[in-house]
Amino acid sequence: MTILALYILIPHIDAIEVDGPTQELINSICIESEDYDFCNKIIRKNLKTPTTNLKDLTYLIFLISIEYASDTYIFIGNIMRQRPGPEEWNHLDTCLAVYNQETNIFLNVRTEFFLDEYDRMIKDILSTTNILRRCRTDFPIPPNKNNPLIEKNRVMKILTTMSAVSGYMVINGDASLLSSVVTNLDVFQ
Numbered sequence: 001m002t003i004l005a006l007y008i009l010i011p012h013i014d015a016i017e018v019d020g021p022t023q024e025l026i027n028s029i030c031i032e033s034e035d036y037d038f039c040n041k042i043i044r045k046n047l048k049t050p051t052t053n054l055k056d057l058t059y060l061i062f063l064i065s066i067e068y069a070s071d072t073y074i075f076i077g078n079i080m081r082q083r084p085g086p087e088e089w090n091h092l093d094t095c096l097a098v099y100n101q102e103t104n105i106f107l108n109v110r111t112e113f114f115l116d117e118y119d120r121m122i123k124d125i126l127s128t129t130n131i132l133r134r135c136r137t138d139f140p141i142p143p144n145k146n147n148p149l150i151e152k153n154r155v156m157k158i159l160t161t162m163s164a165v166s167g168y169m170v171i172n173g174d175a176s177l178l179s180s181v182v183t184n185l186d187v188f189q
Helices: 002-009 020-030 036-046 054-080 086-114 118-132 148-172 176-182
Strands: none
Touching: 020 036, 020 054, 020 148, 036 054, 036 148, 054 086, 054 148, 086 118, 086 148, 118 148
């Protein structure tokens, strides 16, 4: 009985059903991503209404990117509180600095977006891929078998692609030309 009551009282966060034109916008952004399903799911999960326009969708993607970079910064800080070894500490400290920069750049991107400084906005978004390369993931983080930063970096790369594509679409209305610039970056080798 208690479980049923909790199930009823706890709100469920489901992806919102969107209208046709909104889904077309989402598709045109996510098709450029290395993980279409993740892109589609995260946008739909964060949409508040079934209808949106390109600028509002772009702003939403920037907010998701800011939140994710900030959350990853906190995640790394929590790992560092567990006092890893010196080698792991150095790698984690670098990743902490990287995600601090990612958060700050996306905060600037949001401001540039509001100021209609789109060229600067795109330049800043693309600069994050070079910064992200510094967060190496070729070291263990006990007790995990796999370094959780591998997935964190993969998601940040996807969010960067989504941000760049949607930002480019705001400028030009066409995402296809950006594919070779963003999605072919080999950030995690």
